Every structure is written in structure tokens, then in C-alpha cells.
Amino acid sequence: MTTDDQLAAEYVLGLLEGEDLLMARGRIAREPEFAQAVERWDGQLAPMLDDVEDMTAGPELWARIEAATIATPEGGAQVIALKQKLRNWQIAGTASAMAAVAALAMVVLAPNQPGAPQPIAAPAPLVASIPIADTPLRLGVTYLPDRSEMLVSASGLSADGVHDHELWLVPEQGELQSLGVVVPGQERRIVLPQNVAANIADGSALLLTREPLGGKPAGVDAGPVVASGAFSAT
Amino acid sequence: MKTATTQAREQLKKAMQRLADGDRAALEEIYQATSAKLFGICYRILGDRKEAEDALQDVYINLWQRADRYDPARASPISWLATFARNRAVDRLRTGKVQRNAVPVEEAAPVPDAAPLADAMLIDAERSARIHSCIETLDTNQRTAIRTAFFEGQTYAELAEANDVPLGTMKSWVRRGLAKLKTCLEAEG
DSSP states (O other): OOOOHHHHHHHTTTTOOOOHHHHHHHHHHHHHHHHHHHHHHHHHHHGTTSSSSOOOOOOHHHHHHHHHHHSSSSTHHHHHHHHHHHHHHHGGGGGGHHHHHHHHHHHHOOOOTTHHHHHHHOOOOOEEEETTTTTSSSEEEEEEEGGEEEEEEOOOOOSSSEEEEEEEEESSSSSSSEEEETTTTTTEEOOOOOOHHTTTTOOEEEEEEEEEEESOTTOOOOEEEEEEEEEEOO | OHHHHHHHHHHHHHHHHHTTTTTTHHHHHHHHHHHHHHHHHHHHHOOOHHHHHHHHHHHHHHHTGGGGGGGGGTTTHHHHHHHHHHHHHHHHHHOOOOOOOOTTTTTTTTOOOOOOOTTGOOHHHHHHHHHHHHHSOOOOHHHHHHHHHHHHHHHHHHHHHHHHHHHHHHHHHHHHHHHHHHHHHHHOO
């Protein structure tokens, strides 16, 4: 058995944690062959679930599910749109290299860039809670539209000394915009430049990628996507 | 029986495709056909009825939001849904919301002569037989570790601690078991 095949099986069984798990997630997102090995193990082990005894859930459960789906009537369509965007981004990966550096620089240098589109004023904060793969880790993101201020809480994450994780906004149009490197175990507060803030709305998608220390270097593709989520109004 | 099984699977596959197109009625059809099986799986992993119901709700809502993830060309719909439910239930265990009422895995092993299942039509008996006969060829240590990981969502570190062996020992048990399992699955395939 190859090392990759072994890793795929370990991932499927849920034996991995921490950085090993994030790495496996990243490889699934990036390497079709590895993703296929995972799928193969999933399929081979699934029949173990066949002889778990059936149980009947309470009759009110369907009503709860139906109510929740009515609350999000768009269903699958929204996700298809996001996937399309992701694909476009992956194609344009290299070009977005400069954006990461530029966005971070502007936090310090030019918080009020003249001529940028004005953000749509929304008094309620937007929040996103991003589960990281099959780990108990969760990244908390809060955005205060009136102040263009973002809080990123990474209290579950730990640093491995080799990688950093970088948070990205998926705008309605155009390329991904960096929201900066996530500091493990800390809460970070930053003021976003207007060209980034203007793209944040209820439903805006977020991605987390694994990068070398210091974030994605200019001129190379972004690292593997290890988690994703979306802002929603509180 | 073969025809009925194929029909049931095809019907579920079609419902999954309609769901991906945003048809909410398809979700109810899928729920009726699969919820007893998926609830059984959630309960098996979480060991608590209320938690299993919450997990099941989470499974179908997630399915509604992300129905496009299922690729009908690649997997049998019931296997895919069962795996999906298992993974969501394990996620739930991991997020620490649940303290599992630990039932030793061998003790909780399925009763072979269970009453006919409501959705037995959907179950792929051939593949079931293969993995089951293969897993029986493993040493007890290997089999128990693999089953415990699968049904209780335990990581290497947790398995090592629970069995009071070094992490390296647990990894080698599991890895040898996986290698053996793979050889067996491929030999019979």
C-alpha cells in the first residue's frame, strides 16, 4: 500500500488531527489523485454502515427540517455560483498574488483610499463561524460595517511553526481579496480598506488557505483551501 | 429483489439530482426513504437520541444546501448518504458538544439477525459482504481499532490512550490492518 493510499484511509477513518488533518484536507482540494483515493476508501468502508440498525426519528423532525429549508429557499443554486467563482479564482490564482500584499499594506497605509466605491452602510454586524475540516477548530469572524472593522478569533488554532493560514474574501466580482494572515490562538482586529470593505455583504463567502509563514508569497499560487464559510447578518 | 433494489436506488438517485436543481419536494422523498437508516447511523455514533436527532436535522439541511456535492456517476446514493451522515455525526462528536455514552465497540456490534430493514431495498449486499469478510481476516487489535475509529470517531491519539499503548504501536496496528484490508478488498474485487 502506498503512503498516499494509507493517508487517504487514515483520513476517511477520522484518525488524523491537527496539522496532519489540515494537510490531508489541503491535498484533497488540490490533488485529484489523492481525492480519488479518499473517495475509493469512503466507498469501500461505507458498507460497514449497512447493518447498523434502523431507527425512527420523532415525527416533528421533518417539520423542523422543512422549516429550515424554507428559510434558505435558494438551496443548491447558491453553492453552484460559489463553486464557479472558486474555479475562476483558481485559474486566476497567480494574478491575485499582488492583491494579498496590497490589501495588507493598505490596512496601515491607506485606510481611506479616495475614489473607491463606498461600502453600503449596514448597521448590523456580520458574522462567520468557519469550521475547519473535521477538527473541533472554528474560526470566528465578525465584521462591523459602520467602522469597516473586522475581528478574527482563532482561539482553536495552534501554530506549527511551518505554516500560516490566510483568510480570503470571495467578492461578487473579481479576484479574491486577502483579509490577512490568521494569528493562531489570538483575536486580531483590523480596519479593512474600502475596496475590500465594499465587497462584504450578508452571504459573502470566505476561504482559508494554508500558506508558508507570513502568508502567500507574491508571484505564487495560493495554498490549499482548508476551510470555507460565509458572512451572515446577526 | 435485484430489480427492486435497482429501482429503489435509481429512484433515490433521481431525487438527489432534483434536489441539486433546488426541488424541495425531492428532499422530503429522500428523507422518507433514508431517514431511518441515517438516524440509526447517527445514533450508533453519538449514543444519544436527542443528539442523534440534531445530527440528522443537520444532515438533511446540509444536504439541501449542498446537494450538488453528490456525483451520481461515482457512488451509490445510499452509500454516499450513509457516509455523509457518519461524517456529520463524527464532526459533532469532535466539536465537543457531545459526551458519548461509551459502549464498547464489540458489544455494540450489530445484531446479525435483525428484523428486515425498512429500506433494505437500498442496501448493496454484495459490497457489504466483502468488507465484512475482509475485516474478519484482521487481528483483533487491528480490527477493533479500525472499527472504533470508524464508529466512534476516535483519532490515533485517542485510540492509543484508550488502549493504553504508545501512539506508534496504535499507528502500526491500524496501518498493518489497512494494508491487509486493501489486499483482501482487491483480491475479492
